[in-house]
Amino acid sequence: MQFDTTIYLIGFMxxxxxxxxxxxxxxxxxxxxxxxxxxxxQTGLNVPDIFSEKGESYFRKxxxxxxxxxxxxxxxxxxxxxxxxxFGSNLKLMLETGLTIYLxxxxxxLESRLMSSRSQRPLLKNVDKDKLLGYISGKLAEREKWYxxxxxxxxxxxxxxxxxxSRVRELIKH
Ligand code: S3P
Numbered sequence: 615m616q617f618d619t620t621i622y623l624i625g626f627m628x629x630x631x632x633x634x635x636x637x638x639x640x641x642x643x644x645x646x647x648x649x650x651x652x653x654x655x656q657t658g659l660n661v662p663d664i665f666s667e668k669g670e671s672y673f674r675k676x677x678x679x680x681x682x683x684x685x686x687x688x689x690x691x692x693x694x695x696x697x698x699x700x701f702g703s704n705l706k707l708m709l710e711t712g713l714t715i716y717l718x719x720x721x722x723x724l725e726s727r728l729m730s731s732r733s734q735r736p737l738l739k740n741v742d743k744d745k746l747l748g749y750i751s752g753k754l755a756e757r758e759k760w761y762x763x764x765x766x767x768x769x770x771x772x773x774x775x776x777x778x779x780s781r782v783r784e785l786i787k788h
């Protein structure tokens with residue numbers, strides 16, 4: 615399907631932005647871009663190494679630059695990082711240049727997804743197993759201020775692709 619906007623997927627770590635983004639792009643027959651992968655290609659470092667060697671503020675600076683570099687493109691699906699909408703003017707840029715979809719999960723659902731992968735995630739690797747739910751609940755409550763401004767909010771734990779696709783098609787037609 616030809617469309618002239620960018621579809622941005624936003625949401626907490628573990629919400630399925632990359633998996634859902636790839637599937638959506640394949641259904642829409644368009645290009646898929648993973649923002650973290652672009653950041654890794656640009657810096658030559660993986661995300662955990664960027665955090666440990668250069669610090670989070672450097673990561674946020676590159677994240678905003680890479681996002682800006684995509685703003686001129688159209689007909690693409692972009693999966694962002696969990697923090698992307700919550701820094702600088704990233705959310706404003708996404709709202710102005712595309713369709714922003716928040717993939718919503720409860721803290722308990724996120725905990726079940728993130729428990730085994732937390733050691734690979736810079737923000738979670740020092741959080742004890744028994745503190746993970748509390749950490750997620752707090753961070754999600756902070757971040758929902760941004761996430762909830764998305765043009766579309768979808769409960770994404772057990773996603774209904776037919777429903778998602780029909781809503782997206784409806785919105786990108788206009
Ligand atoms: C982050 C989420 C990560 C990655 C980085 C920071 C965050 O992406 O961008 O570790 O601040 O929530 P995912 O949401 O794809 O895990």
